[in-house]
Amino acid sequence: MSKNVLSELLDLLKYGQGRFNPAKILSLPCFDRPLISEKASVLMTTYKVIGRRQFLKSSIVLTAGIGFGKVLPAIGAQVTPVKLSTPAMEKLGWKLSVQLYTYRRFPLFEALDKVAALGIRHIEPLSALKVDSHRPDVRANEDMPADVRKEFKEKLAERGMFLSSIFANFNGTPGQAKRLFEFCKEMGTGTIVAEPPAEALDMIEKLCLEYQINVAFHNHARGQSPYWKPEQVLAACQNRTERMGACADAGQWARSGLDPVESLRKLKGRIISFHLKDIAKKNDPNCRNTVFGEGEGDFANVLQELKRLGYRGLTTIDFEHDTPALQEDMARNVAYMEERAKELLNA
Numbered sequence: 001m002s003k004n005v006l007s008e009l010l011d012l013l014k015y016g017q018g019r020f021n022p023a024k025i026l027s028l029p030c031f032d033r034p035l036i037s038e039k040a041s042v043l044m045t046t047y048k049v050i051g052r053r054q055f056l057k058s059s060i061v062l063t064a065g066i067g068f069g070k071v072l073p074a075i076g077a078q079v080t081p082v083k084l085s086t087p088a089m090e091k092l093g094w095k096l097s098v099q100l101y102t103y104r105r106f107p108l109f110e111a112l113d114k115v116a117a118l119g120i121r122h123i124e125p126l127s128a129l130k131v132d133s134h135r136p137d138v139r140a141n142e143d144m145p146a147d148v149r150k151e152f153k154e155k156l157a158e159r160g161m162f163l164s165s166i167f168a169n170f171n172g173t174p175g176q177a178k179r180l181f182e183f184c185k186e187m188g189t190g191t192i193v194a195e196p197p198a199e200a201l202d203m204i205e206k207l208c209l210e211y212q213i214n215v216a217f218h219n220h221a222r223g224q225s226p227y228w229k230p231e232q233v234l235a236a237c238q239n240r241t242e243r244m245g246a247c248a249d250a251g252q253w254a255r256s257g258l259d260p261v262e263s264l265r266k267l268k269g270r271i272i273s274f275h276l277k278d279i280a281k282k283n284d285p286n287c288r289n290t291v292f293g294e295g296e297g298d299f300a301n302v303l304q305e306l307k308r309l310g311y312r313g314l315t316t317i318d319f320e321h322d323t324p325a326l327q328e329d330m331a332r333n334v335a336y337m338e339e340r341a342k343e344l345l346n347a
Contacts, residue, residue, distance in 0.1 A: 081160035085119025085334055088341035093312025096337060097122035097164055099275065100129055100140075102319045102330070107132040108140050112155055114327060118334050122164040124193065124316050141168060142179040149186060164314055165191040165273060167218070172200045181211045191273055191314065193218050193247045195225050201236060201244075208243040216247035216272040221285035222256035229258065230266040237270055245270040249318065251277025254297040255285050261298060261305045268309050275318040276337070289321040291329050292336040300340065307344045 086096045098120055103111035108125055109132045115123055127141035131148060138148055156163060166189055170177055177200065184192060191214040196204055204215055217233045219225055227233050230253075233246045246267045250260035252275075264271075278295035281287040293299050306315075317333055319326075 079155075079158040081158075082116045082121050083119055084121060086338045086341065088338050088345055089315070091345055092307060092341050094306075094315040094337075094341065095122055095164065095313065096120050096334070097124050097314050097316040098330075099124045099126070099167060099316050099318040101126045101167070102317065102322075103326075104129065105322055105326075109152075109155060112159060112161065114330075116159050116161065117327070118330055120317075120334070121159075121161050122314060122316075123161060124165040124167055124314075125163065127166060127168040140166070142176070142183040144183065149183075153187065163187045163189050165189060165193055165216070165316070167193045170194055170196040170200050170204065172197050174203055177203055177207055181207045181213055184213050185211055190214060191216050191247075193273060195220065195227055198226070198236070201240070205240050205244060208241055212243070214243045214245070214272045216245055218247040218275070219249050219252050219256075221252045223285055225252075228252065228256050230263045233267065234270065242270075243272075245272040247273045247275060249275035249277055250299075250302040251275070251279045251289070251295075251297045251318070254279050254282050255287060257283035259298075260302050264302060264305050264309065271309070271311055271313070273314040273316060274306065274311065275316050276333070277318050277320075289319055292333045293340075303340055304344065304347075 084090070086094075089096050098115045098118075100108060100111050100115075100123055103114050104126070106114065108129050111129075112123070125140040127139060129140050130136050131138045131140060131144070131152070135148070138144060144152070152163075155161075166184065166187075168180055170180070180192065183189075193216045195218055196215070207213070208215055217227045217236055219227045219229070219233065222228050227236065230246070237244045237246075248264060248267055248271050250264060253260040253263045276292065278290045278292050278297040278299045279287050280290050280295050282296045289295070290297075315337070317330070317337075319330060319333060321329070323329070
């Protein structure tokens with residue numbers, strides 16, 4: 001780093017937060033280097049920014065490789081809207097989303113930026129996930145306090161993202177169910193993914209009609225869900241509103257020893273949302289995920305059938321295999337989906 005750049009940087013920093021000019025600082029040559037990246041040594045901190053929201057994520061860059069022996073003060077980072085990475089999927093009517101159990105290692109508010117970095121606008125939180133490290137008792141569910149809901153909505157709006165669905169639990173009581181639907185209405189959530197008890201279905205149907213919100217029955221694997229077979233989902237929805245249907249998880253069907261393509265066909269007309277999952281071994285309820293297209297879940301044929309059925313809606317990555325390479329694996333999943341969508345459009 002030249003003495004002139006160093007001098008200019010120090011001049012900018014010495015005035016304190018009241019005269020901070022992040023745009024000016026970031027325009028300096030020292031910040032053009034690829035060393036300052038996600039893999040650089042970074043410490044996360046938080047600053048209050050007037051006129052935006054209560055907190056903005058900032059980073060303190062450890063200066064190895066840029067000529068400093070000390071830590072630089074954090075710079076308030078501007079949030080930019082998500083740049084959509086899957087236009088071909090959009091043409092098919094497939095809205096790519098992420099089930100945030102994928103990023104369970106991170107609090108919800110941190111996971112938002114992981115998803116945004118992939119060019120994805122839709123999220124599906126698991127209602128048991130904590131919101132952030134500062135409020136470990138606050139979860140992404142109907143008990144979220146009003147001020148946290150407001151902050152959550154602001155974070156979504158800044159990024160151009162949507163809480164399009166939520167994976168939630170119904171405990172069978174009318175009060176809890178009502179509060180869950182109220183929460184979804186406030187957050188603009190159109191679909192609740194769940195595996196509700198049979199005795200709650202009449203109550204849930206009334207709430208679906210009252211709030212105009214869907215409930216999609218998810219199928220975990222054999223022995224782990226009352227809805228692991230398509231026939232069980234169809235029985236639960238029989239003679240009920242079309243707002244009750246399936247969150248079809250073809251990877252779980254393959255784990256359960258079912259034919260995922262045939263299972264998908266059985267649910268024609270009742271598919272509300274779709275979970276994207278490939279698996280390492282058929283007929284093994286406990287097998288791990290693989291990157292899309294690398295497992296035994298008949299993934300390409302499942303997507304072809306999904307298009308043939310005319311499905312349009314949320315297609316949600318539900319990637320359970322958490323490793324240090326998680327973000328790279330997720331980028332490969334997104335790239336696979338977009339490439340496959342292009343092929344299906346041209347077929």
